[in-house]
Structure formats: C-alpha cells, structure tokens
Amino acid sequence: MPHGSQINVVIIGGGPAGLAAAFWLTAPEQNDRYRVTLYTQGWRLGGKCASGRNYSEHDRIEEHGLHMLMGCYHNAFATLRACYEAWHPGPGSPLSTWEQAFIPQRKITLMEPDGRGGAWEPWDFANLPRSPGEPGDGLGADPMAARALAEGPVDAMHRLVKRLADWLETSVGLDKLIKGGKAAIAALRAPLFEPTDERTKKKLNDLEIANKQLREAIGNKGWQPAGHDAEQNESFQLASGAMSRLLILANLGVATGLGYLRDIAHSGEAAYDKLNAQDFRAWLATCGAFDETLASAPIRALYDLAFAFRDGLAGNIDNGSMAAGVTFRFAMELTFGYRNAPLWKMAAGTGDTIFTPFYEVLEARQPGCVQFFSRLTDMTAANGRIQSIEISIQAVTGDGTPYRPLVPVKNLQCWPNQPDWDQLKDGSVLRGCNFESSFCTASAGTRPLQVDQDFDLVILAIPPAAITKTPASFTQGSARWQAALGDSRSVGTQSLQLWMGPPIAGLGWPLGPTVLTAFAENYDSWGDMSHQLQTESWSCPDAPQTIGYFVGCLHVPQQPAPTPDSMQQAANQQADQWIAQHLPILWPGYGAGQQTCRCVAANFDGSDLYVQTPSGTNVASRFSSADTADFANLYVVGDWTRTRFSGGCFESAIESAMLASRAISNFPTHIKTT
Structure with missing residues (x-):
C-alpha cells in the first residue's frame, strides 16, 4: 500500500455495502487519506434495495420488495445515524434526522393454516415490548x-x-x-x-x-x-x-x-x-x-423472511x-x-431514506466520486494483485457535465424510477433502456483502469450472481474464489405493491397496521406501508388510503432461458392468481374496484437476486471483508461475505463494509461482530 500520498480506492457497486465502505473511508477522521471513486451501473444507487419515484403516477414509490430494518441491526444503524449526523438536507426536508427517517414497529403478525380447507388464522404479536436504548447504541x-x-x-x-x-x-x-x-x-x-x-x-x-x-x-x-x-x-x-x-x-x-x-x-x-x-x-x-x-x-x-427455499420453490417448508x-x-x-423495537419501517422509500443521504454526504466530501452508468465488464489479476479493471460506460450526458440523479418530491430529494433522458446524449434513442438489467448492452465506450495509475485498492461490492455475469478473469486461477462463487446461492424474488381506496379497516383487516409473514405463497409477507402516502403526491378525488407491500420467492426456470419480458409476465400472472385466491383471506372486504393502482416486480437478474445462506459449506467458503480476498489489493464486501449473520440482509452488507474500511484504515474502531 502506498505511503505518504493519497490512496486511490475504486469501489465497484452502488448498493449498501459499496456506499457504506465509501462513507467510512471518506469520513473526516480519515484526514482525506483516501480518494474514493465508486462505479455503479444505471442512474441510481441502492442495488437490489433501490427504489424509484414514478412521476407519471403521483410520485408513487416503487420498490424491489418489502424493505425494513431490524432492531438488532446495530452496525447498520450506527452507520446510518452517523450518515444522518453528517447530512445537510435542503430546507423543509421532512427527513433530517434518523429518528424522522425510521419508524419503530412493535406489532408483528404470523399466519397459520387452521386445517379447515384453506382457512388461515392470524397469530398476532401486538405491542411487543420496548427494550432499552436505540439500535446502533x-x-x-x-x-x-x-x-x-x-x-x-x-x-x-x-x-x-x-x-x-x-x-x-x-x-x-x-x-x-x-x-x-x-x-x-x-x-x-x-x-x-x-x-x-x-x-x-x-x-x-x-x-x-x-x-x-x-x-x-x-x-x-x-x-x-x-x-x-x-x-x-x-x-x-x-x-x-x-x-x-x-x-x-x-x-x-x-x-x-x-x-x-x-x-x-x-x-x-x-x-x-x-x-x-x-x-x-x-x-x-x-x-x-x-x-x-x-x-x-x-x-x-x-x-420466509430469508427467502430460504431451494430454487425459489417455497410451497413446502421441507424445501427450505x-x-x-x-x-x-x-x-x-x-x-x-x-433495541427499542424489533422492526423499523422507513418513513419514505428506501432510496429516499437511505441512499439520498449517503449520496449527498459523499458528494459533499468528494465531489464527483460517484460515477453513474458504469458497469464492470472484467477485472484481471497477476502477481497476486488486481492489475486492471474494465468499465463499460453505458451513457454520458449531452453537455459532458456529471449526471444529476435526484428529483424533488415534497421537499425530499428522491431517485426517479427511470433516468432523466433529457440529460443523456442520444436520450431519445436510449429511452426505455433498463441500464440496471444485464440484458441491456447500451455502451458509449469503455474506461480501462490500471493499478498504480488509476487505483491502488479495489473494493468489489457486487453480488456473486452479478460477478459471474462478467468474464471475471481474476477468479480463474483462484481456488478460493472458485469455491466462494461455487458455494454461493441466490434466489429470485417478486414484489407486489397495492394502492387501495379504503383505509385498512375498510378492507376488513381487524388487527390494525402490521407486518405479517408466514402466509400463502407466492406472497408470504405483507407490510402495511400506508404511512408513506404523505410522501407521495396524490391529489385526485379517489386518492388511496392504504398501501400494501407484498413479497415472496420467485422460481426462475432454467429452460426456456428467462428474459425480462417472460419473467415479468410470469410475475404478473402469479400476482393475479394470488390476489384472487388469497388476498380476500387477509382483507375480507377487498374488491377489485377498490384498487387504485399496483406495481409488480420480478427480481430475477444477477444484481436483483437475494443471497441465501443454505446449510453445507456456504458460510465456510465465504470471504471475510476483514482481510484481502486472495489478492493483496482486493477486498470484497456485501451480504454474501462472512459476517455475524452471514445472511442476505442490510446488516451483513453494512458490517462487511465497516470491516473492509477498518482493515484498510483502522476506522471505524467499533464494529459489532459477535
């Protein structure tokens, strides 16, 4: 590692782990020792946790799934609390402190069949006790x-x-x-x-x-x-x-x-x-x-919470x-x-609540450190070090200035659900291209990066299924990398968001706002997210009063080879069937005419897959972010690494980033690892 001069760190991936690593390496305590450049595909940050505002549909929040934080996510909350301390949102922002951004949830409902031909009964844990302190303390x-x-x-x-x-x-x-x-x-x-x-x-x-x-x-x-x-x-x-x-x-x-x-x-x-x-x-x-x-x-x-079913086939728990x-x-x-509450809901979209503060803090510390529309296409190694990185530039702005990703919604800076085509060169031609999909081949050129010139250290912050979408030349001669990738397991997920006219009680749900799981497939989990209506822009006479987020596993067939169209069609059909068969069990007062709108997402592509933790050798073969990943200048972060939970969760992603930052810089000092 160079001494004396600024150390150039390249981070590949704009999900929670990559952003948290950038956040800790650029902290004031680092005394500007590290120059960080983060490359991410597409127009927004968040990875599989990204959300986007649909400005043609009342600025509604569109998510990949039902995202919440647990009250035991102490590393994640410590990082987010530090981020909110460093963040200076614009005037009138409804989110300026972490307490405004995250809402404690003390009610949880489980569902179980009662043995009477498809009937279900709620197992309600209402008003779970408040424990001392706050998460991240x-x-x-x-x-x-x-x-x-x-x-x-x-x-x-x-x-x-x-x-x-x-x-x-x-x-x-x-x-x-x-x-x-x-x-x-x-x-x-x-x-x-x-x-x-x-x-x-x-x-x-x-x-x-x-x-x-x-x-x-x-x-x-x-x-x-x-x-x-x-x-x-x-x-x-x-x-x-x-x-x-x-x-x-x-x-x-x-x-x-x-x-x-x-x-x-x-x-x-x-x-x-x-x-x-x-x-x-x-x-x-x-x-x-x-x-x-x-x-x-x-x-x-x-x-169900861990999508822990082989091939996404969740109908039988014995397949878990x-x-x-x-x-x-x-x-x-x-x-x-x-601490405090077992679950924490976000006051707005995941992107608005988490990734806007991360982005604006990073840009304030090191302007231009986030490079959008930048996809990893290969990485090579020799002599025990990463030697080169090849980045495909998916799009560039028309005037050559940095891309401006955020849009204001009710005084809150948000990520749109698609790029601002007017900013992009040839935007009218590119319109409709999904830069986050591996099926998108749009490219405005390449950016080769060389060790000792463009970077000293590399932090790889993309999941295994995305790594294997590239040639990943650096892994070919590494038995450790072959084992880690070979033992990794990922699964498709699907999400359904419903905006409903009546309030939740009017839909026939008697137990009040809750987070529910262990229900019928293919959407076994539901969260009432109606509180987010105040952050959207509904002004029509028939504005919804309820938002329900549903999520579950998605089976991704090997043959015929899945495509975005085929998987979206399958998810839409499964949503139709599930709504007709199972939603009236949860909401006895449900009627099709009460639905204001809906959003269905099929998360089957490499970066969208959920990382599982199956029994066997999966955990043993994982890399630890506290050490280099078989190459002297490479660290790997993400929820597929070895952490306290070694599971597909926000906590594991953030913990891995903290471990990598401490291994590189001896900061942050305190990390919960046991």
Whole structure:
C-alpha cells in the first residue's frame, strides 16, 4: 500500500455495502487519506434495495420488495445515524434526522393454516415490548459501549439466553404450563460451567424433562396446566389453538436453550461454524423440537423472511435450507437482542431514506466520486494483485457535465424510477433502456483502469450472481474464489405493491397496521406501508388510503432461458392468481374496484437476486471483508461475505463494509461482530 500520498480506492457497486465502505473511508477522521471513486451501473444507487419515484403516477414509490430494518441491526444503524449526523438536507426536508427517517414497529403478525380447507388464522404479536436504548447504541465512544463490545461471544449470547428464560417465564408461562418449567427456566439463567461438570449435566437433564412434559401435554387431550385443578384453571381455559401455540412456543424456547447449552456455550465461534453444516430445522429436531414446532408459523417466518427455499420453490417448508449456526444467532438477536423495537419501517422509500443521504454526504466530501452508468465488464489479476479493471460506460450526458440523479418530491430529494433522458446524449434513442438489467448492452465506450495509475485498492461490492455475469478473469486461477462463487446461492424474488381506496379497516383487516409473514405463497409477507402516502403526491378525488407491500420467492426456470419480458409476465400472472385466491383471506372486504393502482416486480437478474445462506459449506467458503480476498489489493464486501449473520440482509452488507474500511484504515474502531 502506498505511503505518504493519497490512496486511490475504486469501489465497484452502488448498493449498501459499496456506499457504506465509501462513507467510512471518506469520513473526516480519515484526514482525506483516501480518494474514493465508486462505479455503479444505471442512474441510481441502492442495488437490489433501490427504489424509484414514478412521476407519471403521483410520485408513487416503487420498490424491489418489502424493505425494513431490524432492531438488532446495530452496525447498520450506527452507520446510518452517523450518515444522518453528517447530512445537510435542503430546507423543509421532512427527513433530517434518523429518528424522522425510521419508524419503530412493535406489532408483528404470523399466519397459520387452521386445517379447515384453506382457512388461515392470524397469530398476532401486538405491542411487543420496548427494550432499552436505540439500535446502533454501543458502537460509539461511550464506555458502556466499549465494555459491551469487549465481551466475548459466549458472554454476549448468554445474555440473550437469559432473556430467553425471562420470556419463557413472563410471556409463555413455562413454569405454569408444566411441573418442570421452573427448573428449566433456572437452568437457562444459571451461570455456565464446564461441559463435563455435573451441574451442566443437570441443567441439560432439567431441560429434557421439561420437553418431555411438553410432549405429553400436547398429546393429552384432557391435560390441565401444572398446579391448577379444574375449578382453579379459569385463567388457562384458552381456546385449543391458543394453548397449542403456548406449547409450541414453550417447546421452541426449551429446544433452543438446550441446543445452546449442549452445542454452543462451551465451544465459542467454532460451534457456529460446525452447526452451519446442518439445516436449522434439522438441528432443532436434534434439540427436541417437535414436528408441530418445526412446521409452526414462527419457524416458517424465519424461512420466509430469508427467502430460504431451494430454487425459489417455497410451497413446502421441507424445501427450505438455512445454516443452523448463523440462523440461531440471528433468531436470538432478532427476538431478544433488539433495541427499542424489533422492526423499523422507513418513513419514505428506501432510496429516499437511505441512499439520498449517503449520496449527498459523499458528494459533499468528494465531489464527483460517484460515477453513474458504469458497469464492470472484467477485472484481471497477476502477481497476486488486481492489475486492471474494465468499465463499460453505458451513457454520458449531452453537455459532458456529471449526471444529476435526484428529483424533488415534497421537499425530499428522491431517485426517479427511470433516468432523466433529457440529460443523456442520444436520450431519445436510449429511452426505455433498463441500464440496471444485464440484458441491456447500451455502451458509449469503455474506461480501462490500471493499478498504480488509476487505483491502488479495489473494493468489489457486487453480488456473486452479478460477478459471474462478467468474464471475471481474476477468479480463474483462484481456488478460493472458485469455491466462494461455487458455494454461493441466490434466489429470485417478486414484489407486489397495492394502492387501495379504503383505509385498512375498510378492507376488513381487524388487527390494525402490521407486518405479517408466514402466509400463502407466492406472497408470504405483507407490510402495511400506508404511512408513506404523505410522501407521495396524490391529489385526485379517489386518492388511496392504504398501501400494501407484498413479497415472496420467485422460481426462475432454467429452460426456456428467462428474459425480462417472460419473467415479468410470469410475475404478473402469479400476482393475479394470488390476489384472487388469497388476498380476500387477509382483507375480507377487498374488491377489485377498490384498487387504485399496483406495481409488480420480478427480481430475477444477477444484481436483483437475494443471497441465501443454505446449510453445507456456504458460510465456510465465504470471504471475510476483514482481510484481502486472495489478492493483496482486493477486498470484497456485501451480504454474501462472512459476517455475524452471514445472511442476505442490510446488516451483513453494512458490517462487511465497516470491516473492509477498518482493515484498510483502522476506522471505524467499533464494529459489532459477535
């Protein structure tokens, strides 16, 4: 690495990971040590998280899917909070602080079949508790944060296991459900001992006894909770479905705790690596999870949220695959490690809320550092270094000035859903070209970049499916790259956005604004996003009062070879069928005439695919962004790298960027990695 002079860093890819890497490398604390140039295809930033405003349809927000942040995304929130601190939006902007941009969501609904010929019942978790602090706390300079970060992985996870014990007592009532419940809760709360210690063996035995009693309770139709006779049991005279749910939750908690004590508590990080060879459900079965639990809505929700189905075929949960180690960690943090709220909605579109601040901060720090309409076509390596990069220039502006990507909507700078054709040279000829599609071959020339002249370091921030769309010459002689790409798995997704005339209650949904999952395919997840109407420009008499975002897996056939037209047609047909068959279950008051408009997206192309984390060797073969990627001047970032969750999520993308920045520059100092 050069010393003394400014270090030129080329970042390939304008998604969350690439932008976060640029953000941290250009921070004031870096003292202008790094000159960053970020190349991204098309007219906007965000990758598969990009959104665009449709100015011909009331400036409506058009997304790739249902994007939310989790309250356990501490690296992501630390980065976004730092970005909002550095951002200076224009006068009157409705979003100027992170608290205005992200809205806590404490209501979650799961759906489950009730066994009556296609009927479904909601499993509503209303008003989930507010936990202390805010997401992203603990990654700054305060001493409490430093202490938390200094804790080892076992200490950090054991804190969550103790919260699991609290939940089993206060929410599930395990000690009231079965005689052995109190001992099981005490076993989870107790200090850790050596795995051969008699006390550890007793704790495992207490959990196994509790699980056996739960099994007997499920099979016993005349069962009464522990410590209650028939006359004293009025508070537990629940509907059979509600009592089944309590027993399933109790079994899930006991099995999870048993698996932690048996397989993880005494082995540290190596335990997670070992477990990743197994599917999460298969591992839970070895921990005593019942068949009813493994097929339940809470488990189905995890697989749906992660699009964790082979080839996008989500109709049968047995077709799901999630690496057990990272899934355990994610599930525990999602449930017991969130701060304030478990989920956070965005006040406007993903592009408006996240990528506008990133872009404007970067442009203020280093004007011209973002190069739009720039697609990677190849990268070569020799002598252990990346030697050259070839960029295809997809389009140029008519007057030669930098492209101006943003448009104002209600005092908010937004990304349009298509380029500003008037800015582009030959824009009338190019009109309609989708520069984000690998099927688009438009080019206004190439830009060759050479090591030691145009760049010193490279950060590759595009997903594996996009890398394999190029010749990727640099990977040909690298066994590590061949393994990482070969073990990676991605899946197509589809999204449906509906703008509806009546308010949500008028559509027949009785439980209020929610985020829902584990529902019928092909759109198993729904989020009420009606709050975003105020950021759109509806002024017509029949303006909608409800927005629903739906998302699910999309099967991408190998033959015939998919095209944008064929996949969009398939997604439209599946949306029609799903609306007719399943939407009236969610919205009993739904009528076709109530639909103001809709938007369907088929996400099947390389950069749009969702990165999965299946069991097997997937996690083990991933690169870590904390080190170079088999070449001395190359770092790889994105949610397909090895991180705390090693999963397709915003947190993994941002964590990888932070790790790469720290490896290069020793900044940022604090990153949550356990």
